[in-house]
Amino acid sequence: MSRKIVGILMLVSVLILSLSGCMLTGTTVNVNGTWHVVAVYTAPGVSSTTILDTDMNFQQNGNTLTVDYIFQGTVNGNKVTFSFSNNGASWSFTGTVSGNKMSGTWTMSDGTSxxxxTWTAVKK
Structure with missing residues (x-):
């Protein structure tokens, strides 16, 4: 996996984690703030590899989410989604928020692969 792909995967992981802080009350949670995000690459027959381990800034305006000015997404109830496309690669994060923690899954596609x-995040 190239450095570029690993960097993008890490950034996407951070974003997903930031979005998972929604409460389970039926109202949209507030994920504004800095979150420490960790994303892990998993594949059958391959050791898990941490591709992202960094702090990310989540900015929420209503249901609209922006992560580190790169990822765009939404917050609905306790569900978060955010995505980013660059140089033919598309990243997508989905997850849930529970208190000061988020977790979910991420995917990255470059058109051929x-x-x-998975990703997790903890609010700082």
Missing amino acids: TFSG
């Missing part, structure tokens, strides 16, 4: 894994 698709990579996926």
Whole structure:
């Protein structure tokens, strides 16, 4: 996996984690703030590899989400989604928020290959 793909995967992982702070009350949670995001690449027969381990800034305006000015997404109830496309690669994060923690899955596709894994985030 190239450095570029690993960097993108890490950035996407951070974003997904930031979005998972929604409460389970039926109202949209607030994920504004800095989240520490960790994304892990997983594949059958391959060791899990951490591709992202960094702090990310989540900015929420209503249901609209922006992560580190790159990822765009939504927050609905306790569900978060955010995505980013660059140089033919598309990243997508989905997850849930529970208090000061988020978790979910991510995928990255470059048009010929698709990579996926899990992500977690903790609000700082």
